[in-house]
Amino acid sequence: MGAQSALGRRVATDQLLRAALGFLADRVATRLRANERAGRTITVRVRFTGLRSVTRSVTLPWAVSTTLALAELSVDLANAALTDHPGEREITLLAISVSNLVAESTLQLELPLGLGDEPHRPGTAAASARWALDRAVDEVRARFGRDAVGYTAVVFREARGVPDEFRELAEADRDVDR
Secondary structure (H helix, E strand, C coil), rough: CEEEEEEHHHEECCCHHHHHHHHHHHHHHHHHHHHHHHEEEEEEEEHHHHEEEEEEEEEEEEEECCCCHHHHHHHHHHHHHHHHHCCCCCCEEEEEEEEEEECCCCCCCCCCCCCCCCCCCCHHHHHHHHHHHHHHHHHHHHHHCHHHCHHHHHHHHHHCCCCHHHHHHHHHHHHHHH
């Protein structure tokens, strides 16, 4: 299961990677959860100018379906691809795919056995918080539509900045404080 985004010809900045891969991770993770699936292998494809593409992947010992875990792992993989190709600074496409899919089971919290709090491993405190957040976002979107709620970097990326409604609200608050 995957998604990709054509970017035109853009310099690969950390901000661009986080926003674009966050958007893609949100799409893929939402579809995974809707199908009650999670995946162990995350693959990122980065296409440079001249249509040359490179991929990087990681296979985890556990399956993930949370948006933030998928986004963070994808950014790390994209950065690894860019580091391996220092002469390539402009990119034209980013893609994420999740494979090695398994049925997503109910989240089981782990006992604190000194394993550390790996934020991507299901059952840890951090991962269970992410799991709950994603389910809440899914429920709000199911009731009020996909545009009702989202992750900040994704929402602002699509709007290319702060939406006018937020700006007007902030200006109104500032006027009241004076």
